[in-house]
Amino acid sequence: MLKSALYSILAIIIVSIILFFAKETTEAKSPQVADLTNFSALLKPSDADEDELVGVYFMPSWNTSPDPAVDRDSFWSCLTGQVDCSSLQNPGIWGPKGRIYNSKYSYEGPYLDRKPIKELKGFYKRDDPEVIKKQLEYMKSYGIDFFAYNWFYGRHYYYHLDYGPQSKMYYPKGWQTDKNRSGRVAVPGMVEWGDQLKVMLEVNASLPKEKQMKWALNWCDDSNERWMLWLKVGAPEEIAREANYEGEKPDKELYLKVHEKITQLWIDEYFSRGDYLKEKDGRPLVYFYFPQDAESRAAYYDLKLKDLLDLSQQTAKKAGLPGIKFIAVTAGPMLENERVYGLPNFWKPNNPQKPWEGGTYLKKQLLQEYVPRLKSMGFEGMTGYVYHNFMNKDNKSFEDMRETYKGHWNMWSEKFKNDPDFEYQVPTAMGWDMRPAGGTWPQPSGIPSEPQKDRVHSDKNSFTAMLKDAQQTSKKYRSSNGNTVMICCWNEYLEGNYIEPTEGHGFDYLEAIQSVFGN
Incomplete structure (x- = not known):
């Protein structure tokens, strides 16, 4: 902003001088005007001088207590101890005994340095309007332009619009319901963990327009557990307990209709x-976290991911919008010996008659094989959430992380620098430390496979340095990359990626953002 102002003042001075001398002779007027035009072109700021658009990912928390009268926050319960931490007890990722601690891998918590500052009420209630107002104010005042809210959706939920507690749940206007079953919806699906977003948007709307935050969706359609619940719709045991009725089944037609419903919800809400x-x-931006998961499951129905994104585009245009801009959020292994952990694009059930009992993800690709396919799927750009490696370089320190990120920045910026229709939004991160959730990475044995990748910790100086590097990359490739820089994350407390002010680091990370990107 200051640079632009100086340009303007300098231009005014030069114009005044030239106009003064132009009065001496009309013959000299034309060349002087031409000179003025050329000089003004030199003074005009280049695209590389435009301000960056800074975005930050926001992760919702949720109640993990089986008792609805007890609120056990998914973040705070794991930072304050291990007994009530659902992440440590999840048999789906840690095996039947949950996370196992022993002499080799001992419990190292609690992690009280991650407690938010008193201005945020410490271990706050996630939907407290006063806390949310503070969060939005901090984002805005320290130079963050928008937040990308990690958005989750359960396709399998049926509900009844004529039943009091469910009557206010979203359902597209005019869509079919069963009046004989209390307005049971014909097309299932509902937002999960959306209470926090609802209050955030209410608070944001109450602020003066100049103080409001922009925001976008980061659709996280990555849960295998949700996929199994969807496939279980209409299973014999579900019909027996009247969770479903005859005719309700997760076939291709209903799968597509649910996707249309998701898009219509985005449009309406x-x-x-x-x-x-x-x-x-006028096109809204939607970030799409780990599209390989959605692609694999769509393939089960002989659909391509592009079929789903095209359906979203058609639905948006039918509603009068010019379309939707989808940005893929990707990461993954890059070495042949890691292909087993690669990005799949097909899911096959173990038992075709009972697909809800599980399946296998196949046709796995390395990241550098997968990324070139994104544009053909309907994406117009890509960014990252967290990069854990680049080729054979792993993150075992923040210094390592800075190097791996530079590797990705250079590779993808160079790849797309001549493509005006696909942008690479430069991603950054403040670190990684998954110990509160059990460690990196969860295994059915109950022991993490790579605990040496935890403790990737930055400080104010090293994070500032990463942001400056990201800014330089963004400017260098501005014509193709656009001007967005993404930061992970506002509040990924269980993964050690949180710039929200805490008792441990105060405002260090927000001050780093402000020092690099300003207001």
Whole structure:
């Protein structure tokens, strides 16, 4: 902003001088005007001088208590101890005994340095309007332009619009319901962990327009557990307990209809808002976390991911929007000996007659094989959430992380620098430390496979250095990369990726952002 102001002042001075001398002779007027035009072109700031658009991912927490009268926050219960931490007890990732601690891998908590500052009420209630107002104010005042909310959706939920507690749940206007079953919806699906977003948007709308935050969705369609619950719709045991009725089954037709419902929800509830992040042409942006998971499951129905994104585009245009801009959020292994952990694009059930009992993800690709396919799927750009490695370089310290990120920045910026229709939004992160959730990475044995990748810790100086490097990369490739820099994350407390002010680091990370990107 200061640079632009100086340009303007300098231009005014030069114009005044030239106009003064131009009065001496009309013959000299034309060349002087031409000179003025050329000089003004030199003074005009280049695209590389434009301010960056800074985004940060926001992760919701949720109640893990089986008792609805007890609120056991998924974050705070793991930072304050291990007994009530559902992440440590999840048999789906740690095996039947949950996370096992022993003399070799001992419990190292609690992690009280991650407690938010007193201005945020410490271990706050996630939907407290006063806390949320503070969070939005901090984002805005320290130079963050928008937040990308990690958004989760359960396709399998049926509900009844004529039943009191469920009557206010979203359902597209005019869509079919069964009046004989209390308005049971014909097309299932509901937002999960959306209470926090609802209050965030209410608080944001109450702020003066100049103080409101822009925001976007980061659709996290990555849960295998949700996929199994979807496939279980209409299973004999579900019909026996009347969770489902005859005719309700997760076939291709219903799968597509649920996707249309998801998009219509975005349109009705989010895209119509003035604070939603949109392109200059009016298209809302949607970030899509780990698209390989959605692609693999769509393939089960002989669908391509592009079929789903095209359906979203058609639904948006039918509603009067110019379309949607989808940005893929990707990461993955890059070495042949790690292909087993690669990015799949096909899911096959172990038992075709009972697909809800599990399956296998196949056709796995390395990241550098997968990324070139993104544009053909319907994406117009990509970014990252957390990069854990680059080729044979792993993150075992923040110094390592800075190097791996530079590797990705250079590779993808160079790859897309001549493609005006696909942008690479430069991602950054403040670290990684998954110990509160059990460690990196969860295994059915109950022991993490790579605990040496935890404790990837930055400080104010090293994080500032990463942001400056990201800014330079963004400017260097501005014509193709656009001007967005993404930061992970506002509050990934269980993964050690949180810039929200805490008792441990105070405002260090927000001050780093402000020092590099300003207001």
